[in-house]
Structures are given as structure tokens and as C-alpha cells.
Amino acid sequence: MWPYVRPVRRRLLAAALMAVLGSLMSLVIPLALKWMVDGPVSDGDPSGVWLGGLVLLVLGSAEASLFWARRALTARPLARVEADMRASLYRHLQRLPVSFHDRWPSGQLLSRATTDLMLLRIFLAFPLTFLLVNSVTIVAGFLILLTQRWTLGLILLAPVVPLVMLCRYFEARYSRAARTAQDRTGDLTTIVEESVLGIRIVKGFGRHRGQERAFATLAGGVRDTELRKADLMGTLWALIMILPELALGAALVLGVVQVADGELSAGTLVAFLSTALALRWPVESMGFLLAITNESATAADRFFEVLDSRPPAGDPVSIPGQRAGAGESAGKGGAKAAPGGGAETAGLRLEGVEFRYPDAPAGAPPVLRGVDLHIRPGETMALVGTTGSGKTTLTALIPRLHEATAGRITLDGQDIAALPRERLRQLVSVAFEDPTLFSATVAENVLMGAEGAGEPELVRALSVAQADFAYDLPDGTATEVGEQGLSLSGGQRQRLALARAVVGEPRFLILDDPLSALDVHTEALVEAALRKVLATTTALVVAHRPSTVLLADRVALLSEGRVTAVGTHHELLHGNREYAALMSGDPHGEEERPR
Incomplete structure (x- = not known):
């Protein structure tokens, strides 16, 4: 002491x-x-x-x-x-x-x-x-x-x-x-x-x-x-x-x-x-x-x-005086790769990624193994798979909520393990399936997604997430949402979580089944707004329903910890039995897939 x-x-x-x-x-x-x-x-x-x-x-x-x-x-x-x-x-x-x-x-x-x-x-x-x-x-x-x-x-x-x-x-x-x-x-x-x-x-x-x-x-x-x-x-x-x-x-x-x-x-x-x-x-x-x-x-x-529980080692420290946007790509269509790189390194790439939980029993197979995936700049990729296939775990590796056991993940050619966490979290924004809100106002919960954001960013994010209901609350966006946001409905909480994810206009967006708690009418509105957001960012979206998959340019199928197929929705629907079974909800089709 x-x-x-x-x-x-x-x-x-x-x-x-x-x-x-x-x-x-x-x-x-x-x-x-x-x-x-x-x-x-x-x-x-x-x-x-x-x-x-x-x-x-x-x-x-x-x-x-x-x-x-x-x-x-x-x-x-x-x-x-x-x-x-x-x-x-x-x-x-x-x-x-x-x-x-x-x-x-x-x-x-x-x-x-x-x-x-x-x-x-x-x-x-x-x-x-x-x-x-x-x-x-x-x-x-x-x-x-x-x-x-x-x-x-x-x-x-x-x-x-x-x-x-x-x-x-x-x-x-x-x-x-x-x-x-x-x-x-x-x-x-x-x-x-x-x-x-x-x-x-x-x-x-x-x-x-x-x-x-x-x-x-x-x-x-x-x-x-x-x-x-x-x-x-x-x-x-x-x-x-x-x-x-x-x-x-x-x-x-x-x-x-x-x-x-x-x-x-x-x-x-x-x-x-x-x-x-x-x-x-x-x-x-x-x-x-x-x-x-x-x-x-x-x-x-x-x-x-x-x-004495140590945080992950090897976190680089930001250089004092370095410009916040140093090394940042120019934008959607003309994203710059890292020096010496090109189109193959731009965007989000996973190379031989493996992950095993630290407390997993000895000899247990890894949750993810040999995952190779490339999301091109400006592309939206849907990630689909059965329950327990490792979708949420994979999305947690990109912002380094978990550390990959093997392999590497790059953003525009930069290994995320070499990026300061603060910088990584500026580049990558996440909306989780379970929307967590804090005992704070609506504005504070949303603006938590981007340091330095103000009223204009708040208004834009609420509009994108179809969360205009916030203005009708007793004190508007200054309304306290209560512990865990339980004073709001599930759909309202999910829309505020989505607003928090997009408020900083991130370069890379990770969405874990962002529409799961929305009714059909609100889902259609949020999908329309999401299309505008996804058009200006590189995104990975965990999807369980066809309507969410249709937001993506391509789809990756995750099966037993591996990416087994990548293609458009229509290509996989007609060419992959497991994917067709997932989209139709037919369990028998999944069981009959080739091993």
C-alpha cells in the first residue's frame, strides 16, 4: 500500500x-x-x-x-x-x-x-x-x-x-x-x-x-x-x-x-x-x-x-502531439492502404484468426479457427451462422474486447494489435445485440459513442437510428433513462444503442443483430436509415433474419468456428444448403448439409 x-x-x-x-x-x-x-x-x-x-x-x-x-x-x-x-x-x-x-x-x-x-x-x-x-x-x-x-x-x-x-x-x-x-x-x-x-x-x-x-x-x-x-x-x-x-x-x-x-x-x-x-x-x-x-x-x-490482474500486454502508447487522424484513410471510395499496401490490404481483413477462451478446458477445440475474411472498403458484409457458431465472439475480436489467440486482424493494412486502444475504438464502433444503457440522460448515453460530439451529432444519430421518440420523453433528450434503461421498451433501447454506435461516424462499424428487438414497422424505418449509414462505412453485421442480410453486399457463413462460404445472398441461397436452411428456418436442411 x-x-x-x-x-x-x-x-x-x-x-x-x-x-x-x-x-x-x-x-x-x-x-x-x-x-x-x-x-x-x-x-x-x-x-x-x-x-x-x-x-x-x-x-x-x-x-x-x-x-x-x-x-x-x-x-x-x-x-x-x-x-x-x-x-x-x-x-x-x-x-x-x-x-x-x-x-x-x-x-x-x-x-x-x-x-x-x-x-x-x-x-x-x-x-x-x-x-x-x-x-x-x-x-x-x-x-x-x-x-x-x-x-x-x-x-x-x-x-x-x-x-x-x-x-x-x-x-x-x-x-x-x-x-x-x-x-x-x-x-x-x-x-x-x-x-x-x-x-x-x-x-x-x-x-x-x-x-x-x-x-x-x-x-x-x-x-x-x-x-x-x-x-x-x-x-x-x-x-x-x-x-x-x-x-x-x-x-x-x-x-x-x-x-x-x-x-x-x-x-x-x-x-x-x-x-x-x-x-x-x-x-x-x-x-x-x-x-x-x-x-x-x-x-x-x-x-x-x-x-494484479494485468491488462493485455503490448498496448502502444499514443505519441504526444500526434494528429488524431494520423494514418486515417481518406474515405469511402478512395481509402488509403498502409504504406506498401494496396487493394488487398485495404478494408477489414482477418487472416488465420483463432480464438480460445482462457479458461477453456485443456484439449477443447477453439471457438474460432483459421478464420479468413476480407471486407473491402465501403462494403457491408453480413455474418450468419447457427447459434454457438462464434459470430458474437468474432465481432468482439475486432475492437479487441477479446484478444485473438492466433492470426491477425488488420484495418486498412494496420494490425489492430499495433494500434493504441484509444485509436482503435475511434475507428471501430460497435452496437451489441443486448443494448446496455446507463443511469444517465438519453443525450449522455448516445454521445458516449464519440468523444467531443455535440448537439448536431446527437440529432443526426437519433435520426439515423429512428430514435426520434426521445424528443417526446418528459424532458426530451435530457430525460434520465434509469438503471439499464429499463424505463424504455426493448426497441427503444436498441435504437438508442444504434444511435450511440453511429454518432461518431466511424470508419468501421460492427453491428450484432441490430434489429432483433424492433417491430416490423420500426424495422423498416431503421433499415432505410441504416442503408444510408452503411453506404459511408465498412461494416460487419451479424444477421439472423433475411431482412438484415439484404442490407449487406456480401454474406459470410460461419460454421463450427470457420468461414465456410462467402458470396451474395442469392448465390449462397441457391448454392449452399446450410445457408438456405438458416434463411428458411428449416432445421432438417441444416442437418442434411454435407460434412
């Missing part, structure tokens, strides 16, 4: 120093008591007693002021540390590949960004400082005790070895329980989030009781783990309290005997016992501090589990 703590290290060090001074001040008070008892009290000097009382008041006030200053010094910088760590985590999550997010439940990530970081802030504010403060106080206190009466001091030191062994014994068990509790809390967060986002499904199928049972099971697991933690903590704290108390009782008995025999002054015994009592909290709180420290350590492990 040092990179996050380093900017505020001076304030934390100053706060720790003040806390140490404040704690040591509490050890000076018994020395003042010894002077009072052996001096003014024994001599019957009222003025000396008043002076001693004033000294104790000053010492107590100084101790309180130092602890107040410690809190004032740490509040702001520790809030900054927590904010920096949360920002770092969020920024890193944006850079991690889609494959990472496919594996990690959102509730686990949410708990790391909230609960775990709160624990780390608490650790920096309290246990970190007081582990140091209490250690210094205990060492200084025992030095004072041994100086005052070494025989009594040794009695109080007797529990140290058993206490250290007990702390080590309980520490490992508490760490495991703390990690289990935090992981189960993440699972609990996931089920709550899924239930809220899927409330329509839960209610529509009457599955609320099943969800309640699943929640109760997870909540019961969290409860059991927390009870286990409480049991461990209670046992440790009881032992940490009882052993020093027994030693203190033995020292008190021996001290009283020595005072009665005249071997020890009453003031020395009072000072000794006051010092021992001042050490009670530093000693007894060590169990509590170690428990929080262990929870914070597991929270740090969980936080850095995410931060």
Missing part, C-alpha cells in the same frame, strides 16, 4: 508521533502521583497537593490535546488514500479485458471497492498507529516498572511469552475466518444486485421465494462466519485480559507485603500500580488491533487480487 500512503506519509508520521507522546504522557502521571504521595500527602502540605493536582490536570489536558491533534491530522489524508485506491481500482477495471469481467461476479468487485477499502482506511487510521503507540508504551512502561521495583516488574512480565504464543495461534485462524467472511459478503452482494437488476424476471416467473431461500442460505453462511470470528476474538481477548490481571493481582499482594515490611514506600507502590493500570489498555487492546489488522490484510489481498 506504500504507493498510496507515500503522499501523506509526513502527516501520518506526525500523527503517530503525537499519539506516542500522548500515550507516554499517561506514564508520566504515575510519577507525579508518586511525588504527591511521598511528598505533600505524607508531609501534610495542602499547597503541595494543590500543585500536584494542577500538574495532573496539565498532563491530562496535554494527553487529550495530543490525541485530538492526531485525529485531526489523519482524517483528511486517509480519506484521500481511500479515494485514490478506489479511483485506481475503478480505472484498472476499465482497462481489464472482457474475459476478466466474464469470470468475476460483479458483487465481488463491488465489495472490494467499498467494504474492503473502508477496512483499509480504518486500519490506517487506528490499528496501524496504535500498534506502534501501544508497543512503544508497553516497552516504556515496563522499563519504568523495572526501574521502580524490578521484582514486581518481573511478575508483570511473566505473561508476555504466553500472550505472544496465543496471539500467533489465534492470528492464523482469525485470518482464514476473515477471508471467508469477506468472500461470502461478496457473494451476498452479487445475489442482491442480480435480484434487483432481474426483478422483472423474478416477479414474472414468481421466483421470489426461491431468491429469498438463496439469499437466506448465503446470509446464513455470512452469519456463521461472523459468529466464528466473534468466538475467536472473544476467546483471545479473554485470555489477553485474564493473564495480565492475574499478574497484576500477584504484584499487588507482594507490593502490599513489602510496604508493610517497610521495604517499599507507599508512593512507589501507588506509582507502580498506576503505571501497571495505565498499561492495561495498551496490552488488552492488542488482541482487538491484531483482529482488525488481520481483516485489513485479507482486504488488501482481495484489493490487490484485482489490481
